[in-house]
Amino acid sequence: MSSPADLDNSSHSSSLTGTYRLIAVLVAAAFVVILNETIMSVALPELMVAFDISAVTAQWLTTAFMLTMAVVIPITGWLLATVELRTVFIIAMSTFTVGTATASLAPAFSLLIAGRVVQAIGTAMMMPLLITTVLNVVPVDRRGRTMGVISIVIAVAPAVGPTVGGVVLDALTWRWMFWLVLPIAVLALVVGATMIRSSTEPRRIPLDVLSVVLSAVGFSGTIYGLSSIGEAASGTALVAPWIPITIGAAALLVFTLRQLRLGDLALLDVRVFAVPTFTVALVLMLISMMALFGTLILLPIYMQQVLGHSTLETGLALLPGGLVMGILGWFVGRRFDRVGARPLVIPGAIIASAGLWGMTTFDAQTGLVTLMAWHIALSIGLSMLFAPLMTSALGSLPPRLYSHGSAMLSTLQQVAAAAGTALFITVMAVSIQASMDAGAGGRASAVTGQMNGVHNALLCGAVISLITVVGAFFVRGTRQTESPVTAAVE
Numbered sequence: 001m002s003s004p005a006d007l008d009n010s011s012h013s014s015s016l017t018g019t020y021r022l023i024a025v026l027v028a029a030a031f032v033v034i035l036n037e038t039i040m041s042v043a044l045p046e047l048m049v050a051f052d053i054s055a056v057t058a059q060w061l062t063t064a065f066m067l068t069m070a071v072v073i074p075i076t077g078w079l080l081a082t083v084e085l086r087t088v089f090i091i092a093m094s095t096f097t098v099g100t101a102t103a104s105l106a107p108a109f110s111l112l113i114a115g116r117v118v119q120a121i122g123t124a125m126m127m128p129l130l131i132t133t134v135l136n137v138v139p140v141d142r143r144g145r146t147m148g149v150i151s152i153v154i155a156v157a158p159a160v161g162p163t164v165g166g167v168v169l170d171a172l173t174w175r176w177m178f179w180l181v182l183p184i185a186v187l188a189l190v191v192g193a194t195m196i197r198s199s200t201e202p203r204r205i206p207l208d209v210l211s212v213v214l215s216a217v218g219f220s221g222t223i224y225g226l227s228s229i230g231e232a233a234s235g236t237a238l239v240a241p242w243i244p245i246t247i248g249a250a251a252l253l254v255f256t257l258r259q260l261r262l263g264d265l266a267l268l269d270v271r272v273f274a275v276p277t278f279t280v281a282l283v284l285m286l287i288s289m290m291a292l293f294g295t296l297i298l299l300p301i302y303m304q305q306v307l308g309h310s311t312l313e314t315g316l317a318l319l320p321g322g323l324v325m326g327i328l329g330w331f332v333g334r335r336f337d338r339v340g341a342r343p344l345v346i347p348g349a350i351i352a353s354a355g356l357w358g359m360t361t362f363d364a365q366t367g368l369v370t371l372m373a374w375h376i377a378l379s380i381g382l383s384m385l386f387a388p389l390m391t392s393a394l395g396s397l398p399p400r401l402y403s404h405g406s407a408m409l410s411t412l413q414q415v416a417a418a419a420g421t422a423l424f425i426t427v428m429a430v431s432i433q434a435s436m437d438a439g440a441g442g443r444a445s446a447v448t449g450q451m452n453g454v455h456n457a458l459l460c461g462a463v464i465s466l467i468t469v470v471g472a473f474f475v476r477g478t479r480q481t482e483s484p485v486t487a488a489v490e
Contacts (some may be wrong), residue, residue: 022137023146025195026089026130029188030153032181033096034122037065038161038296040116043174050174051109063227064113068120070219070414075212076128077407082205086196088129093189096122100185104178115178123207124410127153131406135394141337144365144391148333151386156326158293158417162300163322166315211267219250219411226418229426268411269404272296272397277476281341281393282409284471286347287464288385290420291356294461295378298424303371304453306364306447317368321379328383333391341388341475348388349472352381353465358459364451385468392475420461427460428453 040061048058079088096119103115130150138146151291168176225245273279303314332344355378362371390409396407435449 010471022195023134023149024131025188025192026126026133027149027153028132029089029093029185029192030126030150031157032188033092033119034125034157035164036100036119036123036181037069037179038158039165040065040174040280043165043169043177046169046174047112051112053109057109060113061116063224065116065120065123066116066227066414066418067220067222069124070223070411071216072121072124073128073407073411073414074215074219075402075407076125076410077268078205078207079125080128080132080403080407083205085129085133086193088125089192089196090189092122092125092129093185093192094122094185095125095357097182097185097189100178102181104175104182127410128403128406130402131390131394131409135402135406136399140395143395144336144387145330146335147391148329148331148336148387151325151329151333151383151390156322156329158296160319160322161313162296163319164405166312170312175329187386205265206323208258208262208265208267211255211258211262213259214251215268218248218251218255219415221245221251223415223418224248226415226422229422239383266404268407268409269401272401272405272408275396277396278393278405280471280476281389281396282412282467284345284475285386285389285393286412286416287414287468287471288352288382288389288455288478290423291352291378291461292382293417294420294421294424294457295356295359296377297421298428298454298457299371299375301428302362302450306450306454307366309368317372318375321375324376325379327385328380329387332384333387336388336391340470341392344384344388345392345475346472348381349465349468350381352378352385353462353469355379355381356458356462356465360455360462362451362454364447389475423464424457424461427457431456 006188007301047053051058077087099115099118099120099122101115102118103112106112106115132151134143134146135151165177168174170181225241225243225248228239228244229241255268256270259270261269264279299318302313303309303317309317336344355376357376358374358377362374393409394402394405432449432453435452
């Protein structure tokens with residue numbers, strides 16, 4: 001005959017099993033949708049030929065995706081607080097699936113853009129949905145390992161996106177980037193809709209339309225302005241970057257003041273920044289994201305235009321770093337549950353900084369082994385940063401702010417990605433122009449200028465990485481005692 005203790009243990013074990021099945025489905029779905037954020041970057045030359053468009057026009061394929069994410073993510077804090085988890089998941093994956101189908105069949109570039117925008121709407125919902133679910137249903141002593149898995153989605157999916165795109169394009173056409181994803185998206189939608197039964201109790205919070213408008217103008221203006229800095233440096237920007245950045249910054253200031261005034265009715269509760277642990281950890285994570293996305297955009301340019309490698313070779317060379325980051329994410333998360341953030345974040349910041357400083361030694365004769373070694377070092381360092389910083393930041397918040405904290409983190413990640421890309425590309429473009437003005441022209445001069453630009457951009461990133469090293473010593477772990485809400489899954 002079973003004792004009450006045995007029944008309790010059996011019930012607890014069953015609950016954990018159901019919880020991890022739920023998280024597994026959400027992680028798989030999130031990985032697929034986040035992968036699409038960067039998978040198209042290597043396809044731009046082929047699309048320029050297929051649709052007879054310029055590089056500036058083709059770039060909108062990535063810019064439109066990023067801008068849509070910036071507009072939608074801030075709303076997810078309100079959405080996750082007012083709508084059930086299952087409903088939000090179905091909306092997110094259905095939207096992403098429709099967008100994927102539209103893009104795969106697009107006969108014109110305008111419809112391809114439309115498909116990417118619809119994809120981005122679904123993508124924008126998934127990361128805050130995943131993070132908020134983990135905070136609500138995973139026991140505190142197991143959050144680190146779970147966040148370690150989530151760090152795979154945040155960091156590895158964008159990192160391997162160009163690799164996946166390069167492999168697909170090497171054998172198939174660009175449409176297969178969508179056709180291969182479509183059945184996976186449909187499967188995730190069906191499985192998730194079947195498994196997910198309930199989550200936290202929704203609250204009735206009115207939607208402040210003015211806040212939606214201000215956040216859309218603020219975040220999209222800032223990201224668009226940052227993204228166009230590189231184009232402005234090369235003389236191809238449609239508008240001076242300072243205009244959208246100024247408009248975006250002004251809108252964000254008004255948005256912040258309005259959120260403080262609205263209090264508990266805020267669209268995106270900025271009071272999360274009143275928690276020091278959240279603020280410090282988030283700032284360090286955003287600097288790390290700048291380094292990740294800056295190198296993601298810079299290394300392919302360096303490998304192809306300076307070292308002369310193909311798109312496929314470039315993607316495969318960067319793959320080990322992404323895989324290392326993914327593999328370590330799980331182990332780092334488990335270690336966090338035992339020792340907290342600081343013992344991981346401090347060496348992680350030092351290793352990541354060392355990786356960037358190592359990259360400053362690159363020249364026109366650098367071998368692939370050397371390049372991969374320093375890229376792997378950077379990836380190891382970043383993997384030791386992402387999960388501990390994310391868990392420390394969000395775990396320090398009270399449960400009522402979980403959805404707002406995850407939405408804030410996801411939104412500012414987009415800003416950090418745009419800022420990192422803008423910083424690296426701008427420094428590179430300015431340095432190239434200076435080298436070309438001082439040189440005599442020709443192929444040799446062009447390669448030298450390109451190399452100087454890459455070196456200066458990596459040097460700038462290495463210097464900024466020192467901020468993370470210093471800031472790592474100020475990170476504090478937070479011990480949580482709240483009991484997570486149990487999610488009912490089939």
